[in-house]
Amino acid sequence: MHALTLNAVSKSFDEKVAVDNVSFALEPGAFLGLLGRNGAGKSTTLKLITGLLRPTSGNIQVLGHDVVAEPLMVKRKIGVMPEDMALMEMLTGPQYLRFVGRMYGLEDAVIESRQRELFQTLDLEPGPRTVISDYSFGMKKKVALCAALLHGPRVLFLDEPFEGIDPVTSRTIKEILMTLQSRGVTLVLTSHVLEIVEKLCPLIAILDEGRLKGFGPLAELRGTSENLESFFLGLVGGQEKRELSWL
Ligand SMILES: Nc1ncnc2c1ncn2[C@@H]1O[C@H](COP(=O)(O)OP(=O)(O)O)[C@@H](O)[C@H]1O
Numbered sequence: 001m002h003a004l005t006l007n008a009v010s011k012s013f014d015e016k017v018a019v020d021n022v023s024f025a026l027e028p029g030a031f032l033g034l035l036g037r038n039g040a041g042k043s044t045t046l047k048l049i050t051g052l053l054r055p056t057s058g059n060i061q062v063l064g065h066d067v068v069a070e071p072l073m074v075k076r077k078i079g080v081m082p083e084d085m086a087l088m089e090m091l092t093g094p095q096y097l098r099f100v101g102r103m104y105g106l107e108d109a110v111i112e113s114r115q116r117e118l119f120q121t122l123d124l125e126p127g128p129r130t131v132i133s134d135y136s137f138g139m140k141k142k143v144a145l146c147a148a149l150l151h152g153p154r155v156l157f158l159d160e161p162f163e164g165i166d167p168v169t170s171r172t173i174k175e176i177l178m179t180l181q182s183r184g185v186t187l188v189l190t191s192h193v194l195e196i197v198e199k200l201c202p203l204i205a206i207l208d209e210g211r212l213k214g215f216g217p218l219a220e221l222r223g224t225s226e227n228l229e230s231f232f233l234g235l236v237g238g239q240e241k242r243e244l245s246w247l
């Protein structure tokens, strides 16, 4: 059974086609980097997979469950770190995790011990009364990651996890993702930072204007290109010379 399958998935917003007939499948334990420039359809694709949006056509299965027909089944098994993080900022980090943990039906004692372990692993040390709205951006990203991991998801989706993150925090997050992969968790992250994806993700998908332009193991995809960047630019453009006439 695949961890994730997309069959001819499309999503339109009025006349705008954000995701256009995308199909691919992931084996359990895969680590996919979904690449594409701004507006390529990466976030929309993740929202479709995680049940936040409904496809206009096509279907999606996560661990054998149809996302539209069995939304709760899917939500129990996945963790999601959305691009906007969707935190409840008037709560403290531990309060927010308690809320999330209870939503998943976890015992308070389990929630508390996991929360401590997560905070420790991520070097997250907020003041005991500090609410999330007063956290730094990096701390908010970390809390969002903790919330996504609390219930032990088998498939994890991260939308731009390294966006706006300092190098130290970035490395901590990378290490956690690699640990998860070694435990057999299936991972999908989106990014427009090629270097990160190139180092972290053995499997790459490239979206351009909603269409899947490339999918496969990094080495295979890159082929004879010098690096992922030249392959990517060759595929999605950006070669044309631009001029600013007044400068
Ligand atoms: N809720 C929405 N309503 C209308 N258009 C949307 C909506 N969400 C995304 N889009 C459009 O779909 C396209 C893909 O967006 P998105 O998936 O956010 O791209 P990416 O994450 O790759 O930057 C963009 O043109 C965006 O403006």
Ligand SMILES: [Mg+2]
Pocket: 042, 043, 044, 083, 159
């Ligand atoms: Mg996005």
